Amino acid sequence: MEDKRYTRREFIRTASFTALAGLSVPLLSSCSREEAEDFLQKNFREMTAEEKKQMIAKLEQRYLKKYGKEFQISTQEALPNTLWGYGLDLSRCIGCRRCVYACVKENNNSRNKRQSHWIRVLRLKRGNLTKLDESEHYYNPSLVPEEGFTYMPVQCQQCENPPCVKVCPVHATWKEPDGLVVVDYNWCIGCRYCMAACPYKGRVFNWGEPTIPKDEVNSSVHYLGNRPRMKSAVDKCTFCIQRVREGRYPACVEACPTGTRKFGNLLDPNSEIRYIIDNKRTFRLKEDLNTEPKFYYFFEA
């Protein structure tokens, strides 16, 4: 005959369940209904079509209230047979940073005193292309290009083997079938592991609530791309997912005054990016890390 009594393990289990339930009630009731809904929202990849629709409707309403604009939030999936690739002509970049600010505008980046930039233009002494630690990105001469310098814009390289995705503890970031590395900003917990893992400094953290002037808000957005973000979410370049999945060039490509930036489908033998790979001298940044970037730097000659 065995005594029917609590083991220590059972006691701890019951006690912790009770404590958890007791804690979570005030936790969820102390925040607004909106916040509670956000808290319980699923990861984008686990949502059904119906759930996505509801979530988009909710977001569109919220943005309308906040920015006074009708938003069109796309959840368009990757097109079949596409793998997006980027080309950048180092012999032509003059370091004018037009791309940086076109990107901020297109992608609803924060315009706080410290703007959040997804493109960083490095200035290197001519002939020192491999010495990235000697690069400078705060240069500010009256005119560019300067004698004896090369400029090298760096942004997310959309790696085929992305280290940032590997380290995310909550699967808030992943590689889409068309090769774009995206973030579900709602699912992101802001731990910034991905920023530490990225060898290209391609990710940016929203330290504060992002501010966007109402008249500058871009209302044509993608859920995984340029929708307005919130505090403590990590964001990054997506090659303008909202544009390229509709067949449009990214904003930085259109802004560049020297035509340095090229874009195309790596799986289409007639695309511009394939012409570059076939005919030009190309390299990818930090190839030795085996990240397999889809961002090709090339030279005119």
Next chain:
Amino acid sequence: MKRLTKAILVGTILLGIYFMSFAKGAEEEFPVAPPPMPEGSFPCSNCHASLEVNRKKRELKEEHTQIKLRHAENLRWCLDCHNSNNRDKLRLYNGELISFTASYRLCGECHGTVYRDWKAGIHGKRTGYFSGGKRTYYLCVNCHNPHDPKFKPIKPEPPPLRPLE
């Protein structure tokens, strides 16, 4: 035997015509941006139709004074590229007249490798939709002043703030 030669002759001519039509078709049309003309300057024939053609290389003192030729200027003068009788057209080396929207063909006569890259979309700039929509290809002259083609330095946008600013 005579009939055979005739047949071969006719065949050769037909083949020639076929290939020539092919070569002509290779000159594709591109959705180019409008060439940058000073306002009110086009059509050129508005003024030039009533003027006599002066082929002498000289400094222009009355009109077009803002044009400073810095493009192999020792070898070249206006009428090497602009057609003398019909000023609304440009003139290729072989005498073919082309419109200003096809000026890339004229540039390509000297800058062949760049022209090849431009046609593939590598040199130059394209905007709009790369598939399934309206696109625009910038002409050579949208970025390079044809009379002074070297790209001029510009003012950069402000740098990002340093961590302690």
